[in-house]
Amino acid sequence: MRHALLASLILAALPSFAAAQAFDSAALADAAKLRTQADSDSGAYGLVESLTTEVGPRMAGSPAFDRAVEWAQGKFKSLGYDRVYLEPVTYPVWRRGHERAEVLGPFPQRLIITALGGSVGTGGKPLDAEVVEFATLDALKAAPDGSLKGKIAYISNRMERFKDGHGYGPAVAARGGGANEASKKGAVAVVIRSIGTDSDRMPHTGMMRYAEGVAKIPAAALSNPDADLLSNMIRRGKPVKIRLDIDAGLDGQKSTYNVIGEIRGRELPDEVVVIGGHLDSWDLGTGAIDDGAGVAITMAAGALIGKLDRAPRRTIRVIAFANEEQGLFGGRAYAQAHAAQVDAHQVGAESDFGAGRIYAFSAGVDPAARATVDEIAKQLQPLGIEYRVDKGGAGPDIGPMAKLGMPWAQLAQDGTDYFDYHHTANDTLDKIEPKAMDQQAAAYAVFAYLSAESAADFGRSPNGEGQE
Structure with a gap:
């Protein structure tokens, strides 16, 4: 009886032991540093203010979207990203x-x-x-x-x-x-x-x-x-x-770009964690919440990771997707270009639901990686983020890669008032609370860093689900 009880206690402890092994003490310390620093001043609000003021509405195919591409390249570089590049996207x-x-x-x-x-x-x-x-x-x-x-x-x-x-x-x-x-x-x-x-x-x-x-x-x-x-x-x-x-x-076709910035990994640079938002907007407002906020949140998160004393094990890839609004053209182009590298994608997450605070975290990963995801969720809890197991889905632009098997995560934002402004002339900067942006950037920084740093491989999405 005593041996059986001991065995059961050991088995019960295995998931927590696996989680502890997923991250060393230095990784957990860096995650805490990111959480604290970003939640106090992430720089995300300044980025969305810059985008909406200096570029404004940026409908796909317009000269303003071309200016947005230049803006994104310049910001990635000024924020210290190791590599900044373009991938072509064509659409009507x-x-x-x-x-x-x-x-x-x-x-x-x-x-x-x-x-x-x-x-x-x-x-x-x-x-x-x-x-x-x-x-x-x-x-x-x-x-x-x-x-x-x-x-x-x-x-x-x-x-x-x-x-x-x-x-x-x-x-x-x-x-x-x-x-x-x-x-x-x-x-x-x-x-x-x-x-x-x-x-x-x-x-x-x-x-x-x-x-x-x-x-x-x-x-x-x-x-x-x-x-x-x-x-x-x-x-x-x-x-x-x-x-x-x-x-x-319709007025012909145009080729523009997904804009990509990378913080290169120290050990596995060819394996990537993808985060991002879509750079285009509709033409009625200035595209502050849809999706200037998402671009700014993920861009700021990646920049904070890049300032750590130790680079993450894998590469952090931040994508400002082109033309999500009119048919997920940027997400589809990315999936087509990287279909052969699905296994190199540790996980992807997208911010495209406004500027409300993140209140829940969920993920679609291989069951073998569940303990690691549990630990990431634990590190997000101080930001007021609950863990929802087996809930949620991939964001729109990462949906095509998720359908190919890329693991995904969802950092769910409070969208109570999102559809008051969505796709209207009222989608403007005054709808954004700077401290909410900091909380979101902190969450994305912690999630992306720990996902990249994990000793565990997240495998394939168990159901290949994405949302479009």
């Missing part, structure tokens, strides 16, 4: 011109809209038609074929607010597929309630896509108050006619 260029809308009758008023990314225009002249409201995309799908001939479909579903943003998925289907479903029913255009949780008169843009073989019709989003206004008019029982005047469309 979408152009926004003007966009106007108004109710012609029975209650003439102006409407505040924005064209959805990828939309065609109204053909160089205003489009006048009666509006038919649908509560959801599914309701539009259920409409009889041909029932919307010559009319404008209006989808009025409202997004719900949650800390983790899970109301976005059910609501955003209207944006992505509304034009296709409306066109199939004979509609000449579609308007949707903005995919957002605010009550500001600022519409939310975002990408939509046309299906093969379906006639392309203009697609736009109404601000939430304007959607309420239009619904109120329709409820009065009289036909409501609106005018849309949109100039938008």
Whole structure:
């Protein structure tokens, strides 16, 4: 009995023993140093202030995005990264011109809209038609074929607010597929309630896509108050006619770049820990929370690691991805270029959910590396970050690599108010709290450093999951 009890105690202690062996005392001391230093002054807020002030909106394909590439190169170099380089990314260029809308009758008023990314225009002249409201995309799908001939479909579903943003998925289907479903029913255009949780008169843009073989019709989003206004008019029982005047469309292709900075590893420089955010933004605001914050957080985290007396065992690779907004082009290009090096990627994590504090940590790694991840989670706890086992998923731009098997981690940000500003003119620097940026940079620095320093290999993602 005594021997059996001793054996059981030894077995129970093995996971903690393995975790202790994953990091030596010097590594844990460096992690504590990073946590304390970054949480007091990480430099992340200064980076996002610089990006939004000196570059501002940086829609993919625009001259401003070219300036953002130059900005990112310059910042990586000034922050002391060991290696700074570019990798090409090619994509179609979408152009926004003007966009106007108004109710012609029975209650003439102006409407505040924005064209959805990828939309065609109204053909160089205003489009006048009666509006038919649908509560959801599914309701539009259920409409009889041909029932919307010559009319404008209006989808009025409202997004719900949650800390983790899970109301976005059910609501955003209207944006992505509304034009296709409306066109199939004979509609000449579609308007949707903005995919957002605010009550500001600022519409939310975002990408939509046309299906093969379906006639392309203009697609736009109404601000939430304007959607309420239009619904109120329709409820009065009289036909409501609106005018849309949109100039938008595709304008060739362009090649730009993912911008990459590296802190080189001391023992395994060809093995990498990837962190980053996307450098592009929509054109309405200055892209502070989406995703200037993510670029600044991860750039600052890597720079702090680079200032340690001892470089990490593996390389820290920070990526400012190109054109996430219009189709994950930067993430897909990176995965295509590095598909043969999946096993050299220890783990990847992306900051692309605003500037709210990180409240939870999770990871998708090989089960054999679980004890090491447990220890990383323990080192994140002083920052107020809980550990969620078997939760979460990879970020958008690292999703393509995660699908190839790269392990991933999620440092979940508080997104309670994220969709108040997402893809709007209200996405500006004043929405960011500097101390929240420090907490996030501290978390990314600790996570990336310990992941790179670990004696354990994280293997392959057990399920190959990514989020897009």
